[in-house]
Amino acid sequence: xxxxxxxxxxxxxxxxxxxxxxxxxxIRELKTNFYTYEGxxxxxxxxTVQLRRGDTLxxxxxxxxxxxxxxxxxxxxxxxxxxxxxxxxxxxxxxKDGTRVVKDLLKISEDEMRKIRGNHISIVFQDPATYPNPVxxxxxxxxxxxxxHQDLSLDILEEKIAAMEDALxxxxxxxxxxxxxxxxxxxxxxxxxxxxxxxxxxxxxxxxAVEMLNMVRMPSAAEIANQYPHELSGGMRxxxxxxxxxxxxxxxxxxxxxxxxxxxxxxxxxxKLLNDLKAVLDASIIIITHDLGVVAETxxxxxxxxxxxxxxxxxxxxxxxxxxxxxxSGLLRAIPKLTEKVAKLTQIMxxxxxxxxxxxxxxxxxxxxxxxxxxSNERPPREEMKPGHWVECWHPxxxxxxxx
Amino acid sequence: MASANILIEVKNLKKxxxxxxxxxxxxxxxxxxxxxxxxxxxxxxxxxxxxESGCGxxxxxxxxLRLVPATAGEIFFEGEDxxxxxxxxxxxxxxxxxxxxxxxxxxxxxxxxxxxAVGEPLLVNGIARxxxxxxxxxxxxxxxxxxxxxxxxxxxxxxxxxxxxVCIARALALRPKFVVMDEPxxxxxxxxxxxxxxxxxxxxxEFDLTYLFISHNLSVVKHMSDRVxxxxxxxxxxxxxTDIFEDAMHPYSAALVSAVPVPDPSLxxxxxxxxxxxxxxxxxxxxxxxxxxxxxxxxxxxxxxxxxxxxxxxxxxxxxxxxxxxxxYKEGLNVESxxxxxx
Numbered sequence: 001x002x003x004x005x006x007x008x009x010x011x012x013x014x015x016x017x018x019x020x021x022x023x024x025x026x027i028r029e030l031k032t033n034f035y036t037y038e039g040x041x042x043x044x045x046x047x048t049v050q051l052r053r054g055d056t057l058x059x060x061x062x063x064x065x066x067x068x069x070x071x072x073x074x075x076x077x078x079x080x081x082x083x084x085x086x087x088x089x090x091x092x093x094x095x096k097d098g099t100r101v102v103k104d105l106l107k108i109s110e111d112e113m114r115k116i117r118g119n120h121i122s123i124v125f126q127d128p129a130t131y132p133n134p135v136x137x138x139x140x141x142x143x144x145x146x147x148x149h150q151d152l153s154l155d156i157l158e159e160k161i162a163a164m165e166d167a168l169x170x171x172x173x174x175x176x177x178x179x180x181x182x183x184x185x186x187x188x189x190x191x192x193x194x195x196x197x198x199x200x201x202x203x204x205x206x207x208x209a210v211e212m213l214n215m216v217r218m219p220s221a222a223e224i225a226n227q228y229p230h231e232l233s234g235g236m237r238x239x240x241x242x243x244x245x246x247x248x249x250x251x252x253x254x255x256x257x258x259x260x261x262x263x264x265x266x267x268x269x270x271x272k273l274l275n276d277l278k279a280v281l282d283a284s285i286i287i288i289t290h291d292l293g294v295v296a297e298t299x300x301x302x303x304x305x306x307x308x309x310x311x312x313x314x315x316x317x318x319x320x321x322x323x324x325x326x327x328x329s330g331l332l333r334a335i336p337k338l339t340e341k342v343a344k345l346t347q348i349m350x351x352x353x354x355x356x357x358x359x360x361x362x363x364x365x366x367x368x369x370x371x372x373x374x375x376s377n378e379r380p381p382r383e384e385m386k387p388g389h390w391v392e393c394w395h396p397x398x399x400x401x402x403x404x
Numbered sequence: 405m406a407s408a409n410i411l412i413e414v415k416n417l418k419k420x421x422x423x424x425x426x427x428x429x430x431x432x433x434x435x436x437x438x439x440x441x442x443x444x445x446x447x448x449x450x451x452x453x454x455x456e457s458g459c460g461x462x463x464x465x466x467x468x469l470r471l472v473p474a475t476a477g478e479i480f481f482e483g484e485d486x487x488x489x490x491x492x493x494x495x496x497x498x499x500x501x502x503x504x505x506x507x508x509x510x511x512x513x514x515x516x517x518x519x520x521a522v523g524e525p526l527l528v529n530g531i532a533r534x535x536x537x538x539x540x541x542x543x544x545x546x547x548x549x550x551x552x553x554x555x556x557x558x559x560x561x562x563x564x565x566x567x568x569x570v571c572i573a574r575a576l577a578l579r580p581k582f583v584v585m586d587e588p589x590x591x592x593x594x595x596x597x598x599x600x601x602x603x604x605x606x607x608x609x610e611f612d613l614t615y616l617f618i619s620h621n622l623s624v625v626k627h628m629s630d631r632v633x634x635x636x637x638x639x640x641x642x643x644x645x646t647d648i649f650e651d652a653m654h655p656y657s658a659a660l661v662s663a664v665p666v667p668d669p670s671l672x673x674x675x676x677x678x679x680x681x682x683x684x685x686x687x688x689x690x691x692x693x694x695x696x697x698x699x700x701x702x703x704x705x706x707x708x709x710x711x712x713x714x715x716x717x718x719x720x721x722x723x724x725x726x727x728x729x730x731x732x733y734k735e736g737l738n739v740e741s742x743x744x745x746x747x
Binding site for chain 1: 456457563565566593594595596597598599601602605620622623624626627628647649659660661663664665666667668669670671672673675677678681682
């Protein structure tokens, strides 16, 4: 891992990290590079974006804009030759007693990160055909995640008590006395459940896995749990992956192009499921997509990315009604829409730049119709141009056209 | 022939792929990829063919060009039945028909320079050689927005959008009348997609082309097409000369249209969520193939196969209850957009 040097420092000796209590994730000035033979790919160049508790945030942009790298940086899954070079990823963690602690995910130890990854922050990847392990049953794969991250002793004890109570209803005479004394003993352990055996844990985890499959509305979940990934259709596999990601009640779920490989009617099912589950589980979601339709349909906040920079960040309604960055407005005009017919689409000239030699100044300037000399020399600052509407641009458009 | 304006007429086209099984690899069943479809393509128009994966749209496109032989049915190109043609006749006719595939990297030979790739059809058909060939290739490349510097480069040196331009140039080299576009922009980004779509519209005007535009993306199909055919499990369920978004009459088309995420937050939540997924084309449902997922389905739907009926103005719908149903999502949409207009 790239962060080994810093990961050994004691987090207690660090100064107290400050974070807005409404936020759950605060990414500041994140820089990630990839060191390839051809040169250094500056994949993320100072990404700043926030996720509020309970929000659905979209990271939207074209191929190579850094959406997936942002997600991988959050999960600390950037592999060699990539490296997170700078920045902070502050995460509001909750201890068991409910106190909130702010942690910088880039500074904590790998052990600590492993407790967060898959547990408090989990991710669903794009291609449901490649992600579930093909040689294990769906249910076992979900159960494994549960076993690794959750303490099931209380669930197992409660299950035993429930079984005893059922038995008590049927029992008579001496047996009933025995059962009730055993029951009292078990109830006494509730405050401090004993360590269950491996077999008990496996059984309980499997039962929870079926519960999770039910929650994602998998038809006949108990049977599906015993099937292998290739026996499921694309949509069902994606549901299974979502069940796996949600099985530890994560606080943040990252969906990296989770519906891109699916047909529209199935995509609609999965998107609705995600938003329904968000309310049930009290989680926050980051949706990574290139489809502005998906953004409009499901997200509350949007960050538009271009060439490793968040060029515009605001709430969804605002973004679609008043896009301020020329790239955003260009993108919105470039998509064919079902709701209107135009003779010709407005196109953005040129192509996405090579990030080994990104354009100087504003990275969008070679394709921007409003670009001036300032744009090619100086990178525009990240500015709150309207309340809650952050833009990086020297020549804002939309309602702010002509302001500068 | 109904009209001289018809360029291609497809009648009861079927394409079944046999499935073999058992020790002797006997044929145990068929994948009914395209199952009895009929339609016409008029000169100069773009017919959009839309549907979800596995509905048979790509197979339909390839069967029409006889790139794969049809199992049954007739395809007339300017009155001639392609399926009955000899190899020589077909070779002659092929100049008039062309195809652009989804993945431009896979459909360009990595070892041929752009000049050779685009020039090959001209050379094979003995149209030009040497210096004249080079000039013709250059002219084609300029038409699609590439320049002289690109002539001697290889496919890997180009971006995805540029590669697709090369494929378009190659497809147009023989000045065809008819071009099948099979998901031409589904592997490109939004900004590049707009460039490619605009280019294809311009070229259509310039060369007087007729397109069959195949895509799973309804918004793109609507943008490009004069008429739209919706396929489901090997059948055409609806063919509309007007706006599929406004006028869908088949419950499947309506659900499909409503499921497309629209980049406008004020239209949120109008998706009619279809239960389940597309069934297997090996054992398609009896009667109307959509009936297990249709909320209006009756007993009749599971028994009787609905015919494609003309509901007026050439709007064809294959539903027993076409025109009688209240495809409710429309109302929801109207309410929403009215509210947005008032606000």
